[in-house]
Amino acid sequence: MLLLLSDENFNGDIVRGLFLRQPNLDLVRVQDVGLREVDDPAILNWAANNGRIVLTHDRATMPNFAYERLLKTEQMLGLFVVNDRMPIRQAIDELLLLITCSEQDEWKGIVLYLPL
Numbered sequence: 001m002l003l004l005l006s007d008e009n010f011n012g013d014i015v016r017g018l019f020l021r022q023p024n025l026d027l028v029r030v031q032d033v034g035l036r037e038v039d040d041p042a043i044l045n046w047a048a049n050n051g052r053i054v055l056t057h058d059r060a061t062m063p064n065f066a067y068e069r070l071l072k073t074e075q076m077l078g079l080f081v082v083n084d085r086m087p088i089r090q091a092i093d094e095l096l097l098l099i100t101c102s103e104q105d106e107w108k109g110i111v112l113y114l115p116l
Contacts, residue, residue, distance in 0.1 A: 001024075001025070001026060001099060001100070002026070002053055002098065002099045002102065002103075002104055002107070003026045003027075003050075003051055003052045003053065003104060004025075004026065004027040004028070004052055004053050004054075004055055004099075005027070005028055005029070005030065005033075005043070005046070005047045005050070005052040005053070005054050005055065006027060006028075006029045006030065006054075006055040006056075007030055007040075007043055007054060007055065007056045007057075007058065007062070008029075008030045008031065008035070008036060008037070008038075009056075009057060009058065010029070010055050010056060010057060010082075011057065011082075011084065011088065011091070013088050014082070014088055014091050014092055014095070015027065015029065017088060017089070017092040018092055018095060018096065018099075021092060021096055022096060022099065022100075025099065027055075028052070030043055030046075033046065033050075040058070040061055040062050040065045041065050041068075041069075043062075044062075044065055044066060044069055044076060044079075045074075047077060048069070048074065048075040048076060048077055051077060051104070052077060053077050053078035053079065053080060053104070053107050054066075054078070054079045054080070055080050055082060055095070056079065056080070056081055056082070057081070057082055057083070057084040058081070059081055059083075059113075062079060062081065063079060063081060063111050066079045066111050067111065070109055075108075076108070076109055077104070077107060077108055078104075078107030078108060078109075078110050078111075078112070079110070079111045079112070080095070080098070080107075080112050080114060081111065081112065081113045081114065082095070082114045083113070083114060083115060086114065086115055090115060091114065091115075094114050094115060094116055095114070097116075098112075
């Protein structure tokens with residue numbers, strides 16, 4: 001199962017839906033780990049240091065910071081960029097597919113845009 005970190009503005013309905021469908025999900029929110037109002041590079045750094053893939057809706061800046069980490073050969077354990085116009089149920093279904101059918105190491109250095 002994947003270890004996840006949702007950024008501050010990630011849709012709470014998606015997070016709740018993920019937990020309803022997968023109660024043992026290992027997902028923490030930036031708010032839960034003291035990263036409220038922290039910039040994207042700090043979130044990516046925390047995620048890398050704690051072995052987590054980041055969930056975000058931020059297509060504008062977060063992927064750029066992820067690619068910058070990779071160019072500097074810094075660890076980046078994965079970034080899932082979920083389109084915020086995607087239906088909530090579809091987002092939950094696609095994330096659960098990734099969570100249950102893939103391994104953490106498969107996403108190292110990968111920026112994945114959803115919908116699939």
